[in-house]
Amino acid sequence: MTKNSPSVTAAPDTAWLARGRHLGPEPELDVRRNLIALKAAGVLDDFVELDPVEAARSTVLYPRDASADPGPSARRLFEARWRVDDEVTVRAQLTTYDPESRRKDGEGVLWVLAAEAERAWDAHWLSPATIFWPDSDLVPWDHDLVSDVRLRAVNYLPKDDDEVRHRLRDVTRQGWYVHVVVHEAMTPDPKGERPVSSHLPPSLRHRVVEHRGTPEQAQILDFAMKRELKLRVPRGGAVVLPVLPATPSGPAYDADRFTVRNVFLDGSEPTELLDRIKEFAALSRPLPEAAEQALTRLRQGWHLLTPEEELAHAQAMVTQYAEALDAMTASRDQYREAAETAQSALADATRGEGLPGLPALPGIPGVSGKGQAKSGGLLRGTFSKAFGRSRDAEK
Structure with missing residues (x-):
């Protein structure tokens, strides 16, 4: 790392981090109902809902510093604890926030989720997203901060080439998710319209965002990828996108390694693409500043202690x-x-x-x-x- 390079923290392999927007009317009610149902079903050990001001309050028995404060725009804070593999405890914290601009219609309520396990995270564990949010298409909790991008859906790229470039630029600079671009060689049937992420293990499913280009967008997509990211998208293939800007201390991105020449969108498992996604997700990645703050709040501002703790x-x-x-x-x-x-x-x-x-x-x-x-x-x-x-x- 050069002298002028900023200090970059790598995401720990024990953590699971996500953020997004809920566009429905009562996001906290959706979270509350889901937590109550999962505790009644025995999935959760326990959960708690807190007022952000009370959550950050420091007392003699529980001294807390500024790192435990979620900020003035925080609405509610939820904590949940559960076990995986019968013995590994997972602690997670979800905070909802007022939108950055109240005058912008449809911006929704922002949320940040940080979870950490007692050992390295396993992609086959329960997704922390579906611990707090119901895994239903009727609840619109899965919108990314980038407009018109969702976590659980196929996100078709805009028709305009400038808008395609802006989309690629925005998503590769977020750092929270693994982004994949897929080009359709031909218009798929209903089975092929399912997102590729639906074939992934539960905990990886909500960390992957799929962007798709239609058959007639082959040239536009290839030009935009080459212009913005210096990458090429094969016709009917796919690319796992890098996280930008790249850091000197991080692993080098191998474009050939994370490019798949042929992806068959017929409902079958695209095995090669899934393997490349899993491999990329396992790499050490820079921790976005907001994600680092959320992880610090989880560690320093945890409230849901067991009697032994x-x-x-x-x-x-x-x-x-x-x-x-x-x-x-x-x-x-x-x-x-x-x-x-x-x-x-x-x-x-x-x-x-x-x-x-x-x-x-x-x-x-x-x-x-x-x-x-x-x-x-x-x-x-x-x-x-x-x-x-x-x-x-x-x-």
């Missing part, structure tokens, strides 16, 4: 405060000893006459200049020795 936390806080009190007591004792030593030195130097005797030295009758200088030197030596003993005592 509550007890361990309380014991740890008692130990921490006891150590702080011991340190304060030791410091107080050291300062008292230093003050007593200084007072003793002062008494020795002034022969018990205190501070008023010091300024009178130049006017002592019968004492010559040499005597006064000698007395001053004697006082300085006495104080030096005394304060030397004081420093040794503090050490």
Whole structure:
């Protein structure tokens, strides 16, 4: 990494991160209903819903810093805990936000989801998205921040070549999802209209966004890809897009490796493309700034503790405060000893006459200049020795 390159944090392999927009009328109600149903079904260990201000509040038992604050535009905060493979605990936090511009119609409610497991994430585990959101086409929670892009659908590219370039530019600079461009060699039947991501394991399904070009867009798509990303899309093929801007510390993107020459959109599994998607998703990726903040809030601002975790936390806080009190007591004792030593030195130097005797030295009758200088030197030596003993005592 060069000196001028910004510091980039890699996404940990234990984390699952996503964000999007909910365009329906009551997003928090959709989340609440889904969590209640999953807990009743035994899928969840527990969940909690919090007011963002209360969630960020710091107390003596639960001190929290600014990293636990989701910000002034946060609406609600939800936490859920569940287990996978019978023993691995997953903790997840979803926060809903007011839209950035209230005057823009149809912008919807923003949401950010951060989940982390006790070990490296397995793509076959439950998708955290469907822990909070119902996996139903009737609930429009899966809209990306890029306009006209959804997570669970085939996103056909715009007809205009400039708009295609803008779309490619926007999605490759987001960093939250794996984006795939597929070109149709011919118009598919209803089975081929299903998104490729429907063949992926559950936890990977909602991390992949598919963009598709129609048969007549072959030249427009190839030109836009070459112009924006310096990549080529084979007719009837597909490309897994890189994350831009590339970082010097990240793995090099191999265009040939993530290009598939033929994709058959007939309802069968496009095995080669699925393998390339899984391989790309497993690579180390830069962590977007907003994703890093969400992961920090999950770790530093977690509320849904088990009884065992509550007890361990309380014991740890008692130990921490006891150590702080011991340190304060030791410091107080050291300062008292230093003050007593200084007072003793002062008494020795002034022969018990205190501070008023010091300024009178130049006017002592019968004492010559040499005597006064000698007395001053004697006082300085006495104080030096005394304060030397004081420093040794503090050490």
